[in-house]
Amino acid sequence: MAAEGDFLMRYRAVSNKLKKRFLRKPNVAEASEQFGQLARELKQQDCLQYAAFCNLAMARCEQTLFNAPGEALALTDAARLFLLSERENHALRSPGFDEHLQAALNCYSFAIKVYIEMNQPVMAASLCLELGNALKEMNRPGEATVHFQRAAELQTQMPVEALLSLWELASCKILTRDYDGALVVLSEMQMMCQERGLQLPGTNTPVGAFMDIVAKCEISRVLLLMLLEPPPQKLLPEHAQTLERYAWESFDSHSQVSFLPENIFLLLQSVVMACQEKDIDSLKSLQTELWPLLSAEQNHLLHLVVQERITPSGQGV
Structure with a gap:
């Protein structure tokens, strides 16, 4: 509880720096860096969901700064932390409503959207595959099919990679x-x-x-x-x-x-x-x-x- 209280205090302190004040512009870049530092510390302490929330806050800062690569990276880090937290809950057989998994799905979805807007379909496809493989490993092949299908659609310029994604789709x-x-x-x-595909002549x-x-x-x-x-x-x-x-x-x-x-x-x-x-x-x-x-x-x-x-x-x- 002490660790949770310390996290909330520091999180609120950084958040307060983002509030608009008269004749004073908030330092969003500094806040983003501090959220990132807090996320790294919480991850080391195995407080995965709290670290993920800090990465989400960092993503919002990067969005405000119009730094799409930074936003996508922060969203991806948050997604992976939420997913890892969900896996730990499953390993411990803890009761829950898959809330960490749902948070991970949302983060992956937003990160994929950012990469598509950046015209980086390869990065978007890699996240679709990452999510699809994670769901398949968690014995959720029905949910994984959507993401393998999306990966194949994003890999239209890379036929071999698209075929491998479709193979995973067929497997599911x-x-x-x-x-x-x-x-x-x-x-x-x-x-x-x-x-x-490449073919033998004739x-x-x-x-x-x-x-x-x-x-x-x-x-x-x-x-x-x-x-x-x-x-x-x-x-x-x-x-x-x-x-x-x-x-x-x-x-x-x-x-x-x-x-x-x-x-x-x-x-x-x-x-x-x-x-x-x-x-x-x-x-x-x-x-x-x-x-x-x-x-x-x-x-x-x-x-x-x-x-x-x-x-x-x-x-x-």
Whole structure:
């Protein structure tokens, strides 16, 4: 309580310096520096929310001084402190109403807005990603999707970075069981790679990082299609085209998807066939073979596919 009382006294003392007096202009720059010093001291004392409030006061001072970079930095510091305070509360299982998280969201939102007004979309996107990753780690993937989507929109001039943000978006949709939404995002990513990515001369095969992303998207899309089993009349052309490549009749189809390693392509082709034949034993065997070749998320999707075949009613999803 003593520390809290000392904080309030010093905070009010600095705030009083900002009050307008007759024929005397307040020294906003000095007040901003003092708020910053108080924030640093409180952070060292592990009084995170109080330090965040001081950074907010500092941001208001920088706004008054028309110092947008300083305002954005102070808002970002406040957001991170509020977020850290929220994480500590969760770790201690303290009861609350997520008030520190809400404060962090507001601070991030204002900082992003300032960076956009400064025509710095890269900085704005980095904060969107930072917030999205924090929410995902806190087991709030549904709330994180908005921020990953915003990051991708701000990264239009950086296709690889935009694709990585969209990958996180698709991952969050899978975590929230929005498999249709994840399929839409992954299909959009694959199209972006083929339209905007570097390609081998005379082909439509992406190279480098774009090839890696297309390969990951292809595997996840096939597994999602096996999980969702859309009826033929509702199958979109791009999804029908994908499944055609994995039909047993198309033995030369691997030449069309050379971005996939041959062993994974053949195993996926076998998975599609086993799903169509409802051959559960073959699916389990293929799951064992594919397990070391897929990511944790892809293995989760494959597990759902197998469970859906075991329990066709949908209880396995």
